[in-house]
Amino acid sequence: MGFSNVTRVPVRRNGDYKANGTKSLVWLYNKYNITPVRPGRYHRDKKHRLMKRQEDGSSTEVTAEDQQNDVYYTCPVAIGTPGQQLEVTFDSGSADFWVWSSHLPDEIKKRGAESGAAIYDPRKSSTQQPMPGSTWHIQYGDGSSASGTVVTDIVKVGDITIQGQAVEIANRISASLTTQTASQGILGLAFGNINTVTPKPVKTPLDNMIAQDDIPNDQEIFTCYMGSYKDAKDPDHGESFFTFGNIDSDVVNATGREISYTPINDTNGFWEFASESVVINGKKIALPGNTAIADTGTTLMIIDDDLVEEIYSGIPGAKYDETEQGWLIPSNTPPDQIPDVAFAVGDVEIVIEKEHIAFAPAENNSEMVYGGIQGRGKLPVNIYGDTFLKCVYAVFDAGKKQFGVVQRVDPSQKIAF
Known part of the structure; x- marks a missing residue:
C-alpha cells in the first residue's frame, strides 16, 4: 500500500490474544445489555443478570473468565510532558478516555509491570492539572469495574497534540481487568453524551480535536x-x-x-x-x-x-x-x-x-x-x-x-x- 501525506496512527495486534468466539459474544452481551434468544449456557435470569448454566443444571453469575475483553488491537498515545506512552484501545462504542495510573494499588502495578504494561504517572508530567471533585466509574456487565479521579494534560495522538485533555486516571480496577495488560486503557470515540465523568461529563479527545482546531473544519473526522x-x-x-x-x-x-x-x-x-x-x-x-x-x-x-x-x-x-x-x-x-x-x-x-x-x-x-x-x-x-x-x-x-x-x-x- 502506498503512503499519502496522512499521518497514520498504527494499530498493533496483541500477540497473546487467542480469539474465542463464545467469550467475544458474551462480552457483547454485557457491553450492550443483550438478552440471548437462542438456547445455550448463557441466559438472563429474572433480575436480568447474565447467568451461565452449569453441567449439573444450576446457574451461576457470569464472571470475567466467561468473556473476552476484546483487546486484540491497541494504539499508542502519549500523555503529559514529557510524554508517557501507553497502548490503549480506540473504541467507537464508548466515550471515556481512561488509563492505568500510578494511583493504582502497588500489587496491581507490580502485576502489570511484570507483563509489560505501562502506567500514566501524573506527578511526572509538568503539564497535568487536577480536576477537583470530578470522578468516574465504569461498571461492566460481568460485575468488574474501573474508577478513579480526573486530571487534564497534553495528549498526543499521531501528529495531533491535544491541550488540556481530560484523562480519567484509574485509582481502582477489578482484579479481572488486570489480566488485560496488553491495553492500558480505552480511548472512547463515541459521542460525549455517554461520557461517565461526574458531576459533569468531559470532552472526548475527538471533541477537543474539533474544539481546538487540531483537525480542519471540513474534516472533523477519524477513519x-x-x-x-x-x-x-x-x-x-x-x-x-x-x-x-x-x-x-x-x-x-x-x-x-x-x-x-x-x-x-x-x-x-x-x-x-x-x-x-x-x-x-x-x-x-x-x-x-x-x-x-x-x-x-x-x-x-x-x-x-x-x-x-x-x-x-x-x-x-x-x-x-x-x-x-x-x-x-x-x-x-x-x-x-x-x-x-x-x-x-x-x-x-x-x-x-x-x-x-x-x-x-x-x-x-x-x-x-x-x-x-x-x-x-x-x-x-x-x-x-x-x-x-x-x-x-x-x-x-x-x-x-x-x-x-x-x-x-x-x-x-x-x-x-
Missing part, C-alpha cells in the same frame, strides 16, 4: 482501516491504522470506488446508521427501520438471529452449538460453499469477505470454526465490529454527522486457521 493477520501476503500486508482529520486517499484510490456516506443518529451516543437490507446469495431481504452501530472495540458482527440462521444453514455441515452459544462451520469449508452476504449501509451494499465469516477455532471442536456473524438476541440494533470493519475503509464524520464506507478489495480468502 479506521482494520487489517487481518490472514492477509499478511496481500498488498496491505494486513496492516491496520486510524487517521484523524484526514482521509487516506491512497486507500480510497486502491479500492477503485468512492466513499458512500449515510447520516448517523447520535441520540444514544453511538455511531448508529440505517442498515435496512441484507443480500444472501443474491436474495435481497428488506429490513425496514433496521439500524446498526459501528463499533471498533468489538470483534464480532451481530444481527437478527433468524438472518444468522439463514446465512449458516446454506453451509454444508454448519450448525448451531448450544455449548459454544453460536454458529459453527467446518474448518475445511471451501470459500465457494460460504454464501455471498452483503449488508446495506445507507444506500450501499457492503460484502462481508468470506474469510471473516470464519472468526476463530471452536473451543470444543478442532474441526469447526466459530462464525464471525452471530445473533443479537433481543437487542433491536445490529452491531458491526471487526468482522464488518475489515471489509471496508470507514470514515466517522462527527462534523457532518455521517458515516462513510468504501468496500475494500481482498484478493485472497483464507477460511481455515
